[in-house]
Amino acid sequence: MGHHQHHNASGRNIRTAFFLNLGFTAVEFIGGIVTNSTAILADAVHDLGDSVALGQAWYFERLSGEKGNRRYTYGYRRFSILGAILSTAVLLGSSLFVIVEALPRIFDPQPVHAEGMAVLAVFGIAVNGLAMSRLSKDSGMNARTVALHLLEDVLGWAAVLVTAIVLLFADIPVLDPILALGITVYILTGVVRNLMKLVPVLLQAAPEEIDIEALEEEILNMEHVRSAHHAHLWSMDGRQAVFSVHLDVDKPLSPAEYRSVKEAMRDLVEKYGIHHSTVEIEFPEEPCRNSEDGPCS
Template sequence: MHTHETEQEQGHNYHHDHFGHHHHTDDSLNNIRVAFFLNLGFTILEIVGGLWTNSLAILSDALHDLGDSFSLGMSWYLHRLSTRSRDNHYSYGYRRFSLLGALLNTLVLMGGSVVIIGQAIPRVLHPEESNAPGMVLFAVIGILVNGAAVLKLRGGQSLNERAVALHLLEDVLGWVAVLAVSVILLFTDWHFLDPLLSLMITLYVLINIFKNLRKTLTLFLQGVPEDVDLQQLDTEILKLTNVISTHHTHVWSLDGERHVLTTHVVIPHTVSREEVLKLKEDIRGITERMNFAHTTVEVEFSDEECRIKEDC
């Protein structure tokens, strides 16, 4: 006997989850939209300021922010797309498009970092004079603008929001470095500090980029989400009454937040229909506590052959 969650139950669970996340989704879209307009407006100002002050740090950040503006706009679009309901083309909905936005953002950020490193190294070896007072002014504005955007995205739960927040955090750190350099340059002629600190900040951010990229690729390859203990899940199910064993237990995530579970549960062939229903309810209780958005459980009697031959 194979017992699955019915389409009606799935629809009920989907709509319940959809409305439960509606407020969070609106906040996410608003946060990314605000970050996009802040970043785009300030990028234009940076280009002018970088040329005026002859600061590599400012020009490099302007180039990076130009890429960020593109990435933020793309994230905004993909995040909006991810809120669409499921249809005949995407039966799980469009939430993985948000994950696609996180991946593309990370790749753009990596490309921008490589450009900055390529520009900074020659300037360390052959420093050029910069306009220190102008750098101080733009650094203060940069910290305020980008800091406001980071605060707007603080606590974002989706990988897309985290990727965007990483962009903006890099900008804040970069402007702190610019401010430190510009203050020093007010009193010294150590102009090599401008590209040197820009290089150090970029290398630091690259470390975080690779961490975020690893998480994103894991989800793309349907790896088990970091917040799910697969062994613990199996253990809890095995503790339930009438459960002999489990197999074909698979866990993956749509977007880093909404997780999916499928599993086969073997029970004695003497178990009654009422006991099967009770078991399903108990398993549902476990998966709800672990915040699974989609759960499919196939119940098999001990004298029944598994329809999936592999690993059975």
């Protein structure tokens, strides 16, 4: 029940961020044209991409809570990873667009309406800051990717506000594209870091927070267990870990001994925070079902 409530809260937070972002994007495009500001238009493009990302993130977050079926036996939780990757792709594309638009302005600066920029910047920081605060406590990778989008917008609008204030007192229009490029480069760095977290989950790498060597050592110290093989540890969605292992026991076990081994494994995986585990217990001389070489021992 606790996880279900967390999932619902995450979906509601992403939905709120989506509608806030989508509504303000239209205002940004109009404001960017009126003020002739590359930075505002750049933020409008980013917010448009973010709106798309938030919309599909909301969809995938809802879908990821569905139960398993004959087609997707684990459920739809890993769909949130797909949503996070698509969001990252949109963020990369919109950032590259900003770079293409801002570079010519550095060599050919254009006058901008500083007062209008300042007003839009204040609203932009407020709207995106509110949306980001709704997601700040979510732990899922999808929510973290969406929060990165919103952080980009907050920083982008902060850059617009700083530029506007400076331009109110000095005629330096080149600051507009320079600051836009600086924020975009910073965000791209964050995108790369986020991709470095997403890719291992996609490739089913063992979660860094779980010491698989220590886990295997404790398994080997269990009564009746003489070896362990085909041990696999991976994360379903960046939050919930999955573990499977084959245990080679020292003798044919009685029903009580068999239950004892299973209960010891259950306690062990709970200790390491593993959400789902599968254990295969193999008696001496019993062929390993995952091996082509006959007995595992």
